[in-house]
Structures are given as structure tokens and as C-alpha cells.
Amino acid sequence: MxxxxxxxxxxxxxxxxxxxxxxxTEGTEVMEGRLACQGCAVAFPIVRGIPRFLPQTIEADKKATAAAFAYEWTHYSELTEADRKEFLAWIAPLTPDDFKDQVVLDAGCGKGRHIHLSAQFGAKTVIGVDLSDAVESAFGNTRDLPSVHVIQADILHLPFANPFTLAYSIGVIHHLPVPKQGFLALSSHVQPGGRISVWVYGKEGNRWIEQFVDPLRKNITSRLPKFITRCLCFPPAVLLYAGLKLLYKPAVSRPWLKQLLPYSEYLCSISGYTFAENFWNVFDQLVAPTAYYHSRDEVVDWFETAAVQQTTIERHNGNSWRGTGLLLLP
Ligand SMILES: [Zn+2]
Incomplete structure (x- = not known):
């Protein structure tokens, strides 16, 4: 820290x-120590450089979901070339310029790929938060960046007032027990006039996942030991990879082929991925105990309830929603 x-x-x-x-301490980092409240008896440990604001008890489902992503992001901890392009697509219409001199919160930072980019885009301060042990990877990936901080905490119990001028959460809110509650918690830490940006799975365009993949995920793959799930992901990842390279990659420059293929908007967009990126995408879909698919109306309701203005909610890749807006000025 x-x-x-x-x-x-x-x-x-x-x-x-x-x-x-x-x-x-190691250089500018406090590696071990304590944060003690000056007003009451509360204290939190700093372990391996990361302040741990963990609640006394965490609901079983939430804990299991955090453990699933901790496995993913500690076994696949490298930052990749695709990260920048993906991040910009998830936060559009925001651009790198919107990060300049901002105080940024990343809720659910995983291995830290987006906090790394936020710092590159010129943010003044970036704080990445994750409930899971993925914070270990995030800390390792960003500790050399003076403006970046990583803490372990629950999005519903963040140790902040509202210092942020830009808060985003990418692919995280749909894994919370009550996603709307997560969105409202996130928005409560943004200054009036500050920006919020989220990306979530869409209900629209994911019917086949809800019908066929979700029962498998809920009843089998999210309950197995992570290593077994990882092995089970190998055959579908090989099949998907072959389909992406043989069909969807050529379809990117052939609109007639793209029209013929199912789920083509999304699959064309990931057709350039490496096998590892593709493999961990499959794992990501199958490992989480909790995952929701949200309709546009639900996402609109979150923004309206939080009194977000100038909202832009757009469909992304035919199967998800990205939403951005400004917190109401007093
Ligand atoms: Zn206190």
C-alpha cells in the first residue's frame, strides 16, 4: 500500500x-501493517502490500464466486494486447481522454488489466477493488505505477466516501447476488458531476446461453474443483477456437458469411484471440456460481434509480449492455 x-x-x-x-515496507509500498480507525476500534490488516477490508462474514455464494475468479485471474495473470481494445469497447463512448486527471474507481478489478490502462490514459489516481484473491495478481501487475492502488473489499462495503470522478465496473455487477444493489453502491462513491460506466451480460442475445450453458454452469461446472472445470473446458475451447479461426475470422471481412453464421457479432469480435484468451473465456463462462443476464429495461432502471443523467445505454456485440452517464449535480 x-x-x-x-x-x-x-x-x-x-x-x-x-x-x-x-x-x-519495500520502497514506497507498505507490505505488512495495519490501518486503524482514528474514530473507533475498527482496524484492517495490510497483507502482502494490499489493505484487506474484508467483512467478518461473506455469503457462501459470493465467496464461491470470488474464489472462482481468483482461480482464473491468478492462473491467467498476464496483461495482453487485446486488453486495451476490449476495455475501450466496454466503456464506449468514453475514450482515453476521459481518464485524464480523473480519480478513478475500478470495482471488480480482477488481475488489474483495466487499472493499468486507466493509469496509462492519464488518470490522477486509480483505485482497483476486488473481493477475491485476484488482488494478488492486480497488485503484482501494477505496483510499479505510482498512481495505482489495489485494495481487497466488497463492492457493497467500500471504505470510501465519494471521492471518485469516474467509476467503472466491467463484467462484475452481473455476478453479484443483487446486481442493482451493486450498481447503486458503485454510484454512491461518485462525486456529483462525475461519470459512471458499466458493462454487463445482456438478456437479449443470450437466450441459448441461458437455456443450454447456464444449467451446466449452475449444476455442474461451478460446483466442481476448479482444476476439473479447467480440464473440462479444454474440449469446448478447442472446438470454439477451430470455429473462430476457420469460420468467424474469415467472416470479419465477408459480410455475406457473417450473415449466415450464428452469434456472429460477438464471435467475430473475438476471432483474433489467442488460444489462451479463448480458453479462459470459456472457463469464465462456466466457473461462476452466480451470473445474471440483464434486459435493457433493467439496466435503464439502475441508472434512473441512481439519478444518473445524460445516460447512454448501448448494445455491445449483440449480447451485452454498456452504459455510461453523469451523476446528478446538486
Ligand atoms: Zn471508525
Whole structure:
């Protein structure tokens, strides 16, 4: 943990600020130590460089979902070339310019690919949050960036007031037990006039996943030991990879072929992926105990409830929603 994170942290119990009690430091990072509230008796540990704001108890489903993604992002921790293009597609119409000098929150930062990019885009401060042990990868991938911080915490219990001028959550809210609650929690940490951006699975365009893949995920693959699920993903990943390279990649420049193929908008968009990217995408679909598919109306309702203005909600790749807007000015 870098000292410059301290002014952002607020105790949820009393609203007080924290004292930092370092026990082991490496350069600018406090690797081990404690954060003790100055207003009450609450304290949180810093372990391996990461402040751990974990609640005493975490619901079983939430814990299992966090463990699933921890497995994914600690076994597939590298940042890739595709990350930038994907991120910009998920947050559009926002562009790299919208990050300049902003105070940015990434809710559900996984291995840290987007906090890394946010810093590259010129953000003043970037704080990545994840409930899972993926924070270990995120910290490793970003510790050399002076403006980036990583903490382990639940999106519903973040140790912040509302210091953020831009908050985003990519592919995370649909894995929460009550997604709307997650969206409202995220928006509560954004300053009036600040921006919020989310990307979630769509109900529209994913009927076949809900009908055929979801029962498999819910009843079998999310319950198996992660290593077994990983092995089971290999045959479908090989089939998908072959289909992407033989059919969907050629279809990118052949509109007539694209029209003939099913699910082509999405599959053409990932047809350039490496086998590893493709394999972990399959794993990602099959491993989480909790996943929802949201209609456009639901996403609109989240934005309206949070009093977000100038909202843009767009369909992405025919199977998901990306939404952006401004928090109401007082
Ligand atoms: Zn306190």
C-alpha cells in the first residue's frame, strides 16, 4: 500500500479516517501493517502490500464466486494486447481522454488489466477493488505505477466516501447476488458531476446461453474443483477456437458469411484471440456460481434509480449492455 492511498480511506463504521501502522515496507509500498480507525476500534490488516477490508462474514455464494475468479485471474495473470481494445469497447463512448486527471474507481478489478490502462490514459489516481484473491495478481501487475492502488473489499462495503470522478465496473455487477444493489453502491462513491460506466451480460442475445450453458454452469461446472472445470473446458475451447479461426475470422471481412453464421457479432469480435484468451473465456463462462443476464429495461432502471443523467445505454456485440452517464449535480 502506498501512503498516497490513505487520504481516500474512510471508516464505514464511524466515518473517521485511518492511521497507518507500517510493520514492513519495500520502497514506497507498505507490505505488512495495519490501518486503524482514528474514530473507533475498527482496524484492517495490510497483507502482502494490499489493505484487506474484508467483512467478518461473506455469503457462501459470493465467496464461491470470488474464489472462482481468483482461480482464473491468478492462473491467467498476464496483461495482453487485446486488453486495451476490449476495455475501450466496454466503456464506449468514453475514450482515453476521459481518464485524464480523473480519480478513478475500478470495482471488480480482477488481475488489474483495466487499472493499468486507466493509469496509462492519464488518470490522477486509480483505485482497483476486488473481493477475491485476484488482488494478488492486480497488485503484482501494477505496483510499479505510482498512481495505482489495489485494495481487497466488497463492492457493497467500500471504505470510501465519494471521492471518485469516474467509476467503472466491467463484467462484475452481473455476478453479484443483487446486481442493482451493486450498481447503486458503485454510484454512491461518485462525486456529483462525475461519470459512471458499466458493462454487463445482456438478456437479449443470450437466450441459448441461458437455456443450454447456464444449467451446466449452475449444476455442474461451478460446483466442481476448479482444476476439473479447467480440464473440462479444454474440449469446448478447442472446438470454439477451430470455429473462430476457420469460420468467424474469415467472416470479419465477408459480410455475406457473417450473415449466415450464428452469434456472429460477438464471435467475430473475438476471432483474433489467442488460444489462451479463448480458453479462459470459456472457463469464465462456466466457473461462476452466480451470473445474471440483464434486459435493457433493467439496466435503464439502475441508472434512473441512481439519478444518473445524460445516460447512454448501448448494445455491445449483440449480447451485452454498456452504459455510461453523469451523476446528478446538486
Ligand atoms: Zn471508525
Amino acid at each position: 502506498k501512503l498516497s492511498l490513505l487520504p481516500f480511506l474512510v471508516c464505514r463504521a464511524c466515518g473517521g479516517s485511518f492511521s497507518l501502522i507500517p510493520e514492513k
